[in-house]
């Protein structure tokens with residue numbers, strides 16, 4: 001009961017109770033939303049005095065002059081301008097690192113981890129952040145970092161803002177209630193949520209504890225992939241991406257805002273909540289997506305397409321068709337390929353593949369890759385089905401098969417991922433991962 005009482009307490013700070021929450025659909029849409037009627041000015045953005053005594057402020061997620069189809073900005077109307085705060089001071093960054101990660105020699109081996117254990121005691125979402133690895137350079141807005149969270153307590157008087165990258169959060173266990181500057185989002189395992197860089201938020205736990213994965217994207221904002229010959233529909237559809245409606249905290253008491261800036265944490269003591277936006281309009285906003293809405297495309301003849309067919313969101317680099325980061329899922333689907341080895345083929349890939357499992361079993365690994373765990377197959381690292389999976393898949397009768405009750409995902413990047421020293425040293429890293437391929441025998445018949 002303690003967890004439920006705490007959730008009600010931290011929820012009560014918000015002007016928008018859970019029962020009242022609804023969402024604004026449409027990826028990249030321009031939304032208009034007011035928590036109080038009349039909070040938005042009509043026909044202009046910056047009147048001499050904004051309605052209701054609010055302050056007008058523009059939040060630019062792209063350069064002012066970014067092409068119109070890429071341009072992201074939101075106008076917020078808030079109780080105080082966000083400029084009203086004292087200086088930030090450096091605080092301990094805990095287990096958070098930023099690229100370039102130099103604490104360990106780049107690792108060419110295949111790596112796998114068991115689920116990260118939950119900590120003893122009360123640890124919030126931000127306090128629990130653990131950087132597994134990264135690539136690129138946070139200072140040039142290029143590359144990514146991959147973090148794990150493992151929280152047992154809600155953030156009540158602390159808020160977080162990441163100036164370095166947008167955060168794609170993949171809950172694996174436990175519901176999250178994200179109170180953001182632009183409204184509140186409820187998510188749980190099976191959903192993802194994306195918090196654009198620069199947006200303040202705090203994380204309330206919907207259950208006793210919560211664990212999951214985070215892709216911190218330093219590069220171009222995540223977008224829907226091109227569909228090419230697929231046509232106008234399919235994969236993740238625009239209307240299934242949900243943005244929050246305006247909600248604000250009318251809160252005049254000491255709170256702390258923790259900012260991640262070029263890899264370090266800084267804190268400032270505010271005398272009011274930074275979540276004081278009463279109305280907003282624009283297209284730079286957090287959003288969530290239910291991964292069960294993903295329309296899966298695969299073969300209906302033989303072989304199977306490259307796993308890019310499972311891309312939900314992509315952050316493109318400057319190289320055409322080459323992602324700074326892709327978010328790819330392996331959801332429930334039918335396998336019907338005739339005379340086909342149905343699990344992923346053996347392969348090596350210039351792109352680096354980090355995988356996680358939300359629930360169920362991944363079809364290329366019979367065991368050892370469990371929900372909450374992770375694996376990394378870095379640039380040109382050989383991988384594919386383990387011995388047991390190969391034996392079964394190469395001899396089984398090929399009837400239509402439903403891969404069900406499973407949700408694996410991949411963060412794929414164009415640059416090799418550098419694993420942090422703390423992730424290499426973690427007690428839950430499997431030291432014997434290579435053994436899964438040890439039993440693959442010679443079947444050459446000549």
Ligand code: FE2
Pocket residue numbers: 347349353377383
């Ligand atoms: Fe792979």
